[in-house]
Amino acid sequence: MLLKNKIALVTGASRGIGATIAKRFAAEGAIVAVNFLKNQKKANDIVQSIIDNNGQAFPVQADVRNPKAVHQMIATIQDNFNGLDIVVNNALNHYTFNPKTRQTAESIKWQNYQSQFDGSVQGAFNVCHEAIPMMSDQSSGRIINMASNLIAFPLIPYHDYITSKTALVGFTRSLAAEVGALGIQVNAIAPGLTYPTDSSVETQNDVRESIIRMTPTKRLTIPDDVAGSAIFLASNLSNNITGQCLYVDGGLVMR
Amino acid sequence: MQVINKDTLKIIPVDLFKIPKATFLTEFRYQSIRLGETVYSLRLPIPTLAELNVLINQLKANQKAYLSHLKVAEIIDWIDQAIQCWTNPKCPQRQLAIKLLPVITGYNAETIKLEIKRFIRIFRKKELLRFVDNELNQPEILDDFHPQKSGSLTKAFGPQTIFNVFSGNIPGLQIWPLIMGTLVKAASLGKTSMAEPLLPVLFVQTLAQINPRLADCMAILPWKGGTQSLESVAATQTGATIVYGSDKAVGSIQPLVPSSKPFLHYGYKISFSMIGREALTPEHYPQTIKRAVEDIAVYDQQSCLSTQAIFIERGGSISPLAAAKLIAAELANYQLKRPRAVLTNPEAAAINRTRNQYQLRSLNDSTIQVLASRQNTDWTVVYHAKAGFTNSPLNRFVHIFQIDQLENVPRYLNDYQPYLQSCGMAVDPNRLYSLADRLGEIGIDRICSLGEMTRARPGWHHDGHFNLLDLLHFVDVEPSMEAYAERLDPDVE
Numbered sequence: 001m002l003l004k005n006k007i008a009l010v011t012g013a014s015r016g017i018g019a020t021i022a023k024r025f026a027a028e029g030a031i032v033a034v035n036f037l038k039n040q041k042k043a044n045d046i047v048q049s050i051i052d053n054n055g056q057a058f059p060v061q062a063d064v065r066n067p068k069a070v071h072q073m074i075a076t077i078q079d080n081f082n083g084l085d086i087v088v089n090n091a092l093n094h095y096t097f098n099p100k101t102r103q104t105a106e107s108i109k110w111q112n113y114q115s116q117f118d119g120s121v122q123g124a125f126n127v128c129h130e131a132i133p134m135m136s137d138q139s140s141g142r143i144i145n146m147a148s149n150l151i152a153f154p155l156i157p158y159h160d161y162i163t164s165k166t167a168l169v170g171f172t173r174s175l176a177a178e179v180g181a182l183g184i185q186v187n188a189i190a191p192g193l194t195y196p197t198d199s200s201v202e203t204q205n206d207v208r209e210s211i212i213r214m215t216p217t218k219r220l221t222i223p224d225d226v227a228g229s230a231i232f233l234a235s236n237l238s239n240n241i242t243g244q245c246l247y248v249d250g251g252l253v254m255r
Numbered sequence: 256m257q258v259i260n261k262d263t264l265k266i267i268p269v270d271l272f273k274i275p276k277a278t279f280l281t282e283f284r285y286q287s288i289r290l291g292e293t294v295y296s297l298r299l300p301i302p303t304l305a306e307l308n309v310l311i312n313q314l315k316a317n318q319k320a321y322l323s324h325l326k327v328a329e330i331i332d333w334i335d336q337a338i339q340c341w342t343n344p345k346c347p348q349r350q351l352a353i354k355l356l357p358v359i360t361g362y363n364a365e366t367i368k369l370e371i372k373r374f375i376r377i378f379r380k381k382e383l384l385r386f387v388d389n390e391l392n393q394p395e396i397l398d399d400f401h402p403q404k405s406g407s408l409t410k411a412f413g414p415q416t417i418f419n420v421f422s423g424n425i426p427g428l429q430i431w432p433l434i435m436g437t438l439v440k441a442a443s444l445g446k447t448s449m450a451e452p453l454l455p456v457l458f459v460q461t462l463a464q465i466n467p468r469l470a471d472c473m474a475i476l477p478w479k480g481g482t483q484s485l486e487s488v489a490a491t492q493t494g495a496t497i498v499y500g501s502d503k504a505v506g507s508i509q510p511l512v513p514s515s516k517p518f519l520h521y522g523y524k525i526s527f528s529m530i531g532r533e534a535l536t537p538e539h540y541p542q543t544i545k546r547a548v549e550d551i552a553v554y555d556q557q558s559c560l561s562t563q564a565i566f567i568e569r570g571g572s573i574s575p576l577a578a579a580k581l582i583a584a585e586l587a588n589y590q591l592k593r594p595r596a597v598l599t600n601p602e603a604a605a606i607n608r609t610r611n612q613y614q615l616r617s618l619n620d621s622t623i624q625v626l627a628s629r630q631n632t633d634w635t636v637v638y639h640a641k642a643g644f645t646n647s648p649l650n651r652f653v654h655i656f657q658i659d660q661l662e663n664v665p666r667y668l669n670d671y672q673p674y675l676q677s678c679g680m681a682v683d684p685n686r687l688y689s690l691a692d693r694l695g696e697i698g699i700d701r702i703c704s705l706g707e708m709t710r711a712r713p714g715w716h717h718d719g720h721f722n723l724l725d726l727l728h729f730v731d732v733e734p735s736m737e738a739y740a741e742r743l744d745p746d747v748e
Contacts, residue, residue: 195592196365205369213541219588 001236004029007081009073011035011064011127012091015043016197017146020223020229021088022046026055028231030086033060033077035153064091074130084134086234089127089168090146092161093119097193098202099156108159116164121171128186132179133183139183142234146226147190149249155211165190168244176243179212185242187233192221192249217250267294269351271452272300273459277473278313280306288358295355299452300476307485311416311444311492318415318442322472326398327387327438333469334434335380337462342375348457349375351662356426361596364555367426370553371454373710374427378434382713387438389714390723397439400732407731413439414494414517414726420480420508422499423450424557430458431713432497433473437467439726442472444489452477480504487511495519495726517726521718524559524676525646527566528705529661529690534643534681535571535578543681544578546706548585550679553709555595556649560677560701560709563647564654568661575657576624579638583626586634586651595633595651605648606632613637643667646674661686665693676718677701679708 008025012018014036022032023046032050034057036043043059050057062073077084093115103112124145135141150158151166169188176186193200193211212218229248232238247253274280280300288295293338302310303392322330353370357364376382387394391411393401417436421429429445433455436443445455455475459491463470478485480500486508489627490496495517498508505520512518534543550562565582567575602654610627617623622640635652642658644667658664661682668675682690691702700719701711716722741747 079689205365213545217588218541219591220544222591 001212002231002237003086006030006234007033007077007083007126008084008088008234009015009033009035009060009077009084009087009131010090011062011123012037013088014039014046016199017191017194017223017226018088018090019046019160020158020227021090022057023050023053023055024224024227024231025086025234026050026057028235030056030234031081032057033073034058035060035064035073035091037061042200046084046116052134055118064089064126065093065124067129070126074134074185083138084131084228085138085140086142087131088144088146088230088234089120089124091119091123092116092146092164095158095161095199096202097156097158097200099204099207101202101233102156102158103160105157105159112160113163116160117167120164120168124168124171128175132182132184135184136179136182141179141182141184142238143175143184143186144230144233145169145186145188146186147172147245149190149192149247149253151190152247152253152255156207163218166224172245173243180242185238185240187238187242188245189226189229189233190245190247190249190253192247194223194226195220197223202226211252215250215252219250221249259559263292266296267603268296268298269355269453270298270448271456272298272474273449273456273463273470274310274468274474274476275313275317276514277304278474280476288355290354290358300478302476303477304479304484304488307488308492311489313742314416314444314472314474317468318440319473319639320438321468322437323415325440325469327394327440328468330437331383331387333462333466334378334383334437336465337458338375338380339379340461340465341458342372342379342527346461348461352426352454352457355453356451359453360423360426362426363593366553366593370709371427377710377713378430383438386713387723390721396729397727400730401432403731405731406734407486408737409729409731411439411727411729413441413723415441416493416495417441417443417726418489418493418496418502419443419445420496420498420504421445421447421455421485422501423448423452425554425709426451427454428499429455429559432499434460435722436497436726437469439471439723441445441494441726443474444493445473445475446480446486447477448480449477470639478511480509480554483507490528492517498522519584519720519725521559523674524718525563525671525674526560526677526678526679526708527564527644527675528562528708529566529664529682530568530578530705531661531680531682531686532568532571533683535567535573536704537572539681540571540578540581542583543705544581546679546681546704547582548589550708551582551586551651551653552589552593552595554577554654555651556647559711560711562653562679562708563649564644566642566656566658566661566664569657575655576610576638576640579624579636579655580626582653583634586636587628590628590633590651598632598650602648602650603632605633606650606652607656609637609648609652610635642687644671645672660695661690664690665697666673668697672698675699677703677711679703679705679707681705 008030010022013022013034026032047057062069139171148165150162282301286297322332356367400410490511496512498520502522505522624638626636637654639656642656
């Protein structure tokens, strides 16, 4: 097991990629805090399925955009486990990837950008701000921020989403440059269109097929693909790798 | 274990039958499907002989009182309105179909959603007009006497009622004979298969919202196939019988149909594909592979239109073996994208048996290679370096034959001649018609592009024959009668 007895927090873990990462972390031996915003039932279901498979997990509610709520969440983890080894910043403000109804450059408002920044960048900031002191106490820690391959190849220009995810990669690099000295590695994963998830179901078949056509592996990304890379970046397999952005998109972006 | 809270469950009744007003079914059995917090309670009738007789008589009366007086153009308009409803994603019947069919049939939910969307569009007004025109030079002869080049005036009549035996392999396919019958002004008694009893019922429900009198000329209900008492009444009391299904289904109904009445049947068929070297250039081969797999994966080869074997020509930029390997990899991707239906034990055993047979042969025969998914039956490619032909146990199992020249394909098909149906091709225009000619000669009746095999056009001569024409009888009023009648006009001098 690659993550035996590690304490891991996965934000936005009640569904989609986050839920899959939580399950796979637990299968590798981690004790997983399954963070959710609203959907207590789904979070409970994920926790239950982890426990059913002899893993360890617990649900923890917090709006990552709210510093107080995040403080409370991290304090709960500290009280119960006296440490935190892995953080996956996966939560974002709800976003629907629908090429037919997306905001155009003309119609989009600053508020749209702001709300994506709040979810992705501020959310990651709040969690890191609380987690880093704990990680530095133990001279080790892994932080994984969930970006998107759209930042390198804005195939469909979801302006607000792409801008905030690009900022998140900047945040990742800058943070990595400083906290590396404390034994903490900070990396990002940039998945391609991950299907199926609740956010991506509205991306129509024609668009999906056009992405598949351009993708070397001739398929879309599935949540398990992303979870595999998350395990890599969370485990000792990725020792001495920091400030990187790992593209998990079948080779659509190569850099 | 999941805890079920009965208080939060919503129960929605769904009738798996649709019968005309003033007719009744009295005995039922129930099945339920649970999706999240919603339980769909499915009601299936157990019809009696007496009820079936009443039903058929009512259909006849409704046909006589209403459908027989509609003009073909009007019928097309009404059907088109129902189709327009179904092209709207908000159509409640379409939504219900998309929810329940994956559970009923086991097919991948996304495949069903996409294919129903595509399928329903082939029945738009313009397509129905084309279809009727394709079958009849003057569609109006279904409405009235029209002059013919021979000098006669002719009118065409369909049967008053048709007994349709629907198959359940492909969702929605039942709509096809249902519309065909209605176009020739026949009331339809449709016996659905337990494998897919839902979609025709939902379609007639939509029609009933638009034109209840037209919908009352249709009765859709399931019963256990092979119930001879019911099937005998249905076949003798109606004017024509159409059977879709296995050879066994066809064989069990045929003896029940009086020889004086039209009997149309669409039984077991085999389809295959041909890939020319011109489709295996660096520019084209990735799309060629994708198209080939589409014909294997959509509805897991359960349609008679799906490919069972692929001939791949030598001399392209990639070899037939390389193409076979790419097809195998694409089948693996397709499994991630849209998994195949879960198989019954006999279906899985059929795949394992055939796999084993070829794996054994490949030990001593280097011309055979088996490429297959590990630890499961998800997909199988059997590559044959020597040309030949054989059918497949289906469910994403395909044979690939290397061949020097596609022109040689017909010589391998002799043993299968009575069963051959569609051929999906990837060839350039210079070869298309000469190849089509050779294939037509040995009995293939449909040639379409690779990747579109499972989506037949409405005007297709299904299994090589006309569709409407075989149901019709014609009345000719000869010139002698026309002239004689003129003489008997008391006012003529």
